[in-house]
Amino acid sequence: MVRIRTACATLALVGATVGVAAVPAGAAPAATRAAAQATACPTGWGSLPKTDTSGTLSPVRDIRTGRHDCFDRMVIDLPGAGSDVGYSVRYVDELHQDGSGRLIPVAGGAVLEVRVAAPAYDPETGAATYPGRVARPLPGVDLTGYRTFRDTRFAGSFEGETQIGLGVRARLPFRVLQLDGRVIVDVAHSWTGTS
DSSP states (O other), X not given: OHHHHHHHHHHHXXXXXXXXXXXXXXXXXXXXXXHHXXXXXXXXXXXXXXXXXXXXXXXXXXXXXXXXXXXXXXXXXXXXXXXXXXXXXXXXXSEEOTTXXXXXXXXXXXXXXXXXXXXXXXXXXXXXSSOOOTTSOOTTOOOTTOSSEEEEEEEEEETTEEEEEEEESSSOXXXXXXXXXEEEEEEESOSSSBO
16 A cells, blocks of 8 residues: 555656656746736826926927837937926827917827927027928937827927927827926826836
8 A cells, every 4th residue: 555655656746747847948828928028117197288387598409209118208308408498298189380370280099289498499599409390290200110109290489489299199198207408208108007
């Protein structure tokens, strides 16, 4: 009887060892791999308008974009402006140019109007500091491969404010950050907090 129990225990141990050895180390179930690869993203940004009423005389010099795991990013560069630059970012049904009221079509499921309290020209000379052309895509910005951004349009600079249209996939949460000489707009890839 002791021999039978010993033999069964030995067979069970050998079977368990063979079963573990037969599965390659990287062969975790697909659901487990997907969960391990998911990135936890910040939540709580919301989609309501965000504003700051500060101002600056430092003009806009560049507008660029970037892709991140959780969001797409637009950066408006204002060298010398410090970290307190006024802005207004909100979803709009249509983008209308300040002053003229001209409709500027922006592609995407939703449109963010981005206003920065800074001109795109030198206030003393009137010379352009940013090469954007009204109703045209932002120069040097290529949105190929972006998950959220779909289109950009320069709406111009009027009375010391620069206006930009940002077409996004859908009305998604966004945040606005102020860093030294920059205003940053991040638009999340989703509402769920995962990439």
